[in-house]
Amino acid sequence: MDSTSLHTVAAAMVAKPKGILAMDESTGTIAKRFSDIGVENTEENRRRYREMLVTASGLGQRISGAIMFEETLFQETEAGVPFVECLRKEGIIPGIKVDMGLEKQPNGEELTKGLDDLKERLARYKAAGARFAKWRAVIRIGEGLPTEKNIAESARRLAAYAKACQDAGIVPIVEPEVLMDGDHTLARCEEVTRDTLKAVFRELAAAKVDLKGMVLKPNMIVPGKDGPEASAEEIAQRTVAVLKECVPKEVPGIAFLSGGIGDDDVTVYLNEMNKAARDLPWSLTFSFGRGLQRGALESFGKGDLAGGQKALLDRAKESSMAAMGTYRG
Ligand code: 13P
Secondary structure, eight states, rough: OHHHHHHHHHHHHHHHHEEEEEEEOOOOHHHHHHHHOOOOHHHHHHHHHHHHHHOTTOOOOTTTEEOOOOOTTTBBTTTTHHHHHHHHHHEEEEEOOOOOOEEEEETOOOOEEOOOOOOOHHHHHHHHTTOOEEEEEEEBTTTTTTHHHHHHHHEEEEEHHHHHHHTOOEEEEEEEEEESSSSHHHHHHHHHHHHHHHHHHHHHHTTOOOGGEEEEOOOOOOTTSSSSOOOOOHHHHHHHHHHHHHOTTTTTTEEOOOOOOOHHHHHHHHHHHHHHHHHSSSEEEEEESSSHHHHHHHHHTOHHHHHHHHHHHHHHHHHHHHHOOOOOO
8 A cells, every 4th residue: 555545544544523443352351341241251242242333323423443353353243244344334444453462571561562473464454454453552650660661662562563554554553551550640641651652753753654644542641540630621731732742743643542531531531622722733533442332331231232332322422522622511
C-alpha cells in the first residue's frame, strides 16, 4: 500500500463524529469479563458475543473501526457471514490487535511481546481484511516505577511494530498506556505520560514511521484509582496540554483508551476536552473497550442480545457526542 492509502485509512479512523470500538480482548481478558456476567469462556460464547457486537445495526454511524482479537478476525456469524463482512457493510474498518501480550519483568514492570513473527502475521491479517493494527505497551506507576529503561524499551518496541505495520500497508495504532493502578496524583500521571509520549515520538522518528499514517491511543491524564480525586476540567486541561507538548501535528488523530475509568466520567472528560479545545492540530476521539461494552456485556450475560446491541449503540452515541463536545450527560 502506498502512503496515500495509509493516510486515508488513518484519517478515516479518527474522522468525527466517529471513534474506534476496541473489542480485542484476549482470551484471558474476556475470561475475566465473562466471569463477571456468569458466562463460560468458550470459543462459541466468544463468537456469539462478538456476533452481537458486529451485527448491531447502525453501529457504523458512530464507529469508524473495530479492533479484533486474532480469533475474531477469522470468525463468522451463525449464518456464515464473516465478521469482517458485517463490519464492512456498516462502513466500519476492520482492525487487529497484533501484540502477543505482556511479559513480566523482575521489578514488576511489563514489556509487550510479539515482534518476532510480526511480519508474517501482518501479511496474513491483511489478507483477511485487516486495515489497521494495535499494539499496547503498559507503563506502571509505583514505588520507583516506571524506570527509564522500561519506558525506553516499550517505546522502541512500539516504534518497531509501527514501522512493520506501515511496511505491510497497515495503519498502526500506537498505544502507550500509563496505568491507573495505584494511589498516585494527577501530577504524577501527567509527568509519566509526558515522559512516555516524548520517548515514543523520539523512537517513532528514529524508526522513520510516517506520522500521517498512524493513530495514537493514549491514556487520559487522571489520578491513580486510589489517589486524590481531580475535577473533569483539570483532567481535560492537563491531558490536552501534555498532548500539545508531545504529539506532532502530522498525527491525524488521538483516540483515547478508557482504561478502567467509569462510563460517565470518561465521556465527560472527552467531552470537556472537545468543548474547551480550539485549534487542535489533531482529532480527539475515543477507542474504548470497557467504556463501550459494559452494558452490552451485562445484557449478553442475561441472554438479551437485542438489549446488548442497544447498550452498545447508546454508548457509541454518547462517546460520539463527547468527541464532538456536545455530550450533555
Ligand atoms: P479500555 O478502553 O477498556 O482501556 O480498552 C482499550 C484497549 O484497547 C486496551 O488495550
